[in-house]
Amino acid sequence: MKEPSLQMTLRECLKSFPQLEEKLYQLIEECIYCEGFQDEPLEEVFRAHRLNPQKALEELKKALKESE
Numbered sequence: 001m002k003e004p005s006l007q008m009t010l011r012e013c014l015k016s017f018p019q020l021e022e023k024l025y026q027l028i029e030e031c032i033y034c035e036g037f038q039d040e041p042l043e044e045v046f047r048a049h050r051l052n053p054q055k056a057l058e059e060l061k062k063a064l065k066e067s068e
Contacts, residue, residue: 004057021050
């Protein structure tokens, strides 16, 4: 199964993994809907929100496993 990566844009992540919307909202709040972030890689989105990109990605992967 495909999984999210730091190179994936926010738009790609939401399209490929709609079940991660809630977890992404917990991480970056309403910025999940910000047009300016939609085409940014997840790594940049997480950095812009003062999150450790690797830790945030691990949280997404964990949430994805739990949603199966």
